[in-house]
Amino acid sequence: MAAVRSQEEGGFFAWMMAPERRGPMLVAPALIVLFVMNIFPLLWSFGLSFFNYRANRQDIPDFVGLRFYERVLTDPDVWERFQTTALIVGSSVLVQLILGFLLALMFANQFPLRRVLLMLVLAPMMLSFVSVGVFFKLYYEPTFGLLSQAVRVFTGSTYAILGSPTGAIIAIVIADAWMWAPFVMLLVLAGLVSVPKYLYEAAEIDRASWWRRFRTITFPYIRSLLLLAVLFRTIETFKLFDIVYIITEGGPGTATETIAVYTYRVAFQFFRTSQSSALAYIILFVVIVLTNLYLYAVKQREREVS
Amino acid sequence: MAHLRVSDVVRRYGSVTALDGMSFAVEEGEFYCILGPSSAGKTTTLRAIAGLEPLESGSIEFAGRDMTRAPVQGRGMAMIFQTFALYPHMTVAKNFAYPLERDGVGRAEIEQRVGEVAELLRVTHTLNRKPDTLSGGEQQRVAIGRALVRRPKLLLLDEPLTNLDAKLRHDTRAEFKRLHRELGMTMLYATPDQLEALTMGQRVAVIRDGRVVQIETPRHLYERPLNTYVAGLVGAPAMNLLRGRVAAGNGGAMLDLGFAGIDLAHGDTGLTPGEPVVVGIRPHDIRLGADTGRGRVLEAQVHLREPLGDVTVVDLRLGDAAAKMVVREEVGVGLVEGSGIEVTIDPADLHVFHAETGTRLG
Numbered sequence: 001m002a003a004v005r006s007q008e009e010g011g012f013f014a015w016m017m018a019p020e021r022r023g024p025m026l027v028a029p030a031l032i033v034l035f036v037m038n039i040f041p042l043l044w045s046f047g048l049s050f051f052n053y054r055a056n057r058q059d060i061p062d063f064v065g066l067r068f069y070e071r072v073l074t075d076p077d078v079w080e081r082f083q084t085t086a087l088i089v090g091s092s093v094l095v096q097l098i099l100g101f102l103l104a105l106m107f108a109n110q111f112p113l114r115r116v117l118l119m120l121v122l123a124p125m126m127l128s129f130v131s132v133g134v135f136f137k138l139y140y141e142p143t144f145g146l147l148s149q150a151v152r153v154f155t156g157s158t159y160a161i162l163g164s165p166t167g168a169i170i171a172i173v174i175a176d177a178w179m180w181a182p183f184v185m186l187l188v189l190a191g192l193v194s195v196p197k198y199l200y201e202a203a204e205i206d207r208a209s210w211w212r213r214f215r216t217i218t219f220p221y222i223r224s225l226l227l228l229a230v231l232f233r234t235i236e237t238f239k240l241f242d243i244v245y246i247i248t249e250g251g252p253g254t255a256t257e258t259i260a261v262y263t264y265r266v267a268f269q270f271f272r273t274s275q276s277s278a279l280a281y282i283i284l285f286v287v288i289v290l291t292n293l294y295l296y297a298v299k300q301r302e303r304e305v306s
Numbered sequence: 307m308a309h310l311r312v313s314d315v316v317r318r319y320g321s322v323t324a325l326d327g328m329s330f331a332v333e334e335g336e337f338y339c340i341l342g343p344s345s346a347g348k349t350t351t352l353r354a355i356a357g358l359e360p361l362e363s364g365s366i367e368f369a370g371r372d373m374t375r376a377p378v379q380g381r382g383m384a385m386i387f388q389t390f391a392l393y394p395h396m397t398v399a400k401n402f403a404y405p406l407e408r409d410g411v412g413r414a415e416i417e418q419r420v421g422e423v424a425e426l427l428r429v430t431h432t433l434n435r436k437p438d439t440l441s442g443g444e445q446q447r448v449a450i451g452r453a454l455v456r457r458p459k460l461l462l463l464d465e466p467l468t469n470l471d472a473k474l475r476h477d478t479r480a481e482f483k484r485l486h487r488e489l490g491m492t493m494l495y496a497t498p499d500q501l502e503a504l505t506m507g508q509r510v511a512v513i514r515d516g517r518v519v520q521i522e523t524p525r526h527l528y529e530r531p532l533n534t535y536v537a538g539l540v541g542a543p544a545m546n547l548l549r550g551r552v553a554a555g556n557g558g559a560m561l562d563l564g565f566a567g568i569d570l571a572h573g574d575t576g577l578t579p580g581e582p583v584v585v586g587i588r589p590h591d592i593r594l595g596a597d598t599g600r601g602r603v604l605e606a607q608v609h610l611r612e613p614l615g616d617v618t619v620v621d622l623r624l625g626d627a628a629a630k631m632v633v634r635e636e637v638g639v640g641l642v643e644g645s646g647i648e649v650t651i652d653p654a655d656l657h658v659f660h661a662e663t664g665t666r667l668g
Contacts, residue, residue: 198387198389198391199391199393199394201353201358201378201391202385202387202391202392202393203393203404204357204378204379205356205378205383205384206384206404206405206452206456207378207380207405207456208379208404208408209408212408216396217393220395221395
């Protein structure tokens with residue numbers, strides 16, 4: 001009797017896929033992976049930041065409260081790394097914005113080979129950080145690197161851009177901007193093509209100059225997208241690690257050591273696990289503050305528009 | 307000396323010729339209409355005059371100056387677009403102020419002129435609102451206001467009533483006439499609607515395939531259309547066009563329409579017997595009832611009735627030809643579909659056109 005009923009009801013698969021269970025069952029694998037790989041380590045490291053613990057020792061962690069937060073916040077090195085990061089973020093995002101903007105203005109028009117060129121320009125964005133890093137490392141290489149070779153044509157001697165602190169920062173900014181200017185371009189381009197053509201014509205009839213049309217018609221349409229681009233790129237660049245680590249490893253000295261590279265060093269070279277956890281949470285806090293600042297700006301803008 | 311002269315303007319889009327030798331001249335202070343169906347080249351003509359379209363050849367002269375290559379900003383014209391093209395992110399007041407802000411016009415004067423225009427167009431209550439919160443009629447008036455605020459010498463209007471509902475169209479037609487009278491500026495008005503052209507225009511240019519067909523006052527256009535194209539476009543319901551042939555009648559030419567022959571009263575008509583023609587008669591010129599004193603009486607059959615409220619359009623069958631007739635509503639009620647009636651046609655009301663070229667004969 002019981003066997004007959006269970007056959008009627010179907011097997012394990014049918015039980016799992018019953019309408020009331022189907023949804024939760026389908027999302028369960030993703031949730032489990034998310035929890036095991038993201039949420040648990042996140043909480044665990046948050047916990048570790050309040051304990052004295054080193055990942056390369058077997059000592060029992062002991063609770064020290066906010067000691068490492070205090071240590072990080074009073075560490076002059078941390079402030080220096082924050083300044084380096086801010087400098088790189090500021091200049092890189094600025095260069096990306098300008099380049100992306102100009103590219104978008106160019107690609108908003110129709111011209112021969114536009115599609116092919118557009119694909120080429122978008123390519124850097126699709127590459128992995130590691131390949132971009134390796135590519136620029138070779139590009140900047142003093143003896144056979146392209147840049148050095150090119151400079152030698154004019155000056156007669158090789159040029160090691162990564163040799164000086166300023167040069168190294170410029171090199172990093174160039175690499176990052178090269179990779180991400182297309183992203184800004186995509187956003188701005190989306191804004192540019194969304195401007196109805198007849199508004200430009202109406203403005204022309206209303207005797208507006210090119211600059212005035214840009215200021216009063218184009219810019220309002222792309223302003224919010226620009227803000228979004230700045231937000232994305234600032235947050236992303238703030239976490240910049242791969243490119244810097246591959247091209248300069250933070251050098252010369254600590255000239256290009258961003259806060260992300262510094263955290264990596266503290267965590268995996270000095271094995272100050274707790275201190276690096278605390279630092280990571282301070283960075284997270286900074287990023288959250290930045291995000292909210294921008295979101296506030298975006299909302300403010302929306303209120304202006306509607 | 308014409309205020310605006312468009313001469314032999316040609317504009318092509320790839321293999322399509324939008325303007326094919328467009329020529330006409332507008333006098334100062336005139337309300338000039340361009341009438342034509344869609345894709346006849348109305349919009350392109352206005353855009354060419356405004357400078358938004360480059361020309362393949364031809365010239366545009368305005369206020370005594372050659373404007374063919376002048377930049378859009380330097381032509382001293384304003385334009386009202388079919389889509390209104392209001393700046394969606396600016397308030398109505400800002401929209402009004404936009405054309406003024408570059409002249410070095412003082413803030414106080416801008417404010418004053420914006421206020422004047424808003425009052426003229428009765429949109430003062432909307433000044434602080436964005437265009438998308440306005441009704442269609444209000445948007446339309448804002449578009450007019452933005453064009454008027456800098457007091458242009460020439461106002462180009464591109465089907466400004468097309469996006470409005472029927473009631474608003476009627477009101478706005480009157481509004482345009484009032485504005486024209488009060489402001490006295492030259493207005494060039496493009497429309498596909500013959501009613502708008504006839505009611506507002508002092509002169510009307512009928513265009514077809516990028517070329518002018520006929521330029522006349524509305525009255526003449528209606529009474530003596532130059533060809534079957536104009537005849538079909540001007541007047542509602544459209545003129546009946548019947549195939550026929552010229553025959554020799556007693557004492558003059560006769561038109562053989564197949565189902566009947568009509569003697570043309572006027573002696574020498576210049577028509578050659580045997581020639582195939584198209585005979586036009588306006589629906590209003592077909593009269594119900596037999597009245598031999600006024601013209602030729604024909605047998606007809608009532609095919610369909612379309613009551614329009616004040617009048618009824620009656621679809622007639624004359625032999626195997628079809629024609630429309632307009633009668634007063636109270637008369638139309640009495641007509642039974644399928645029944646036979648008698649109608650009278652005055653030969654003087656007939657328009658005779660060449661069968662192939664469609665050109666008016668006689």
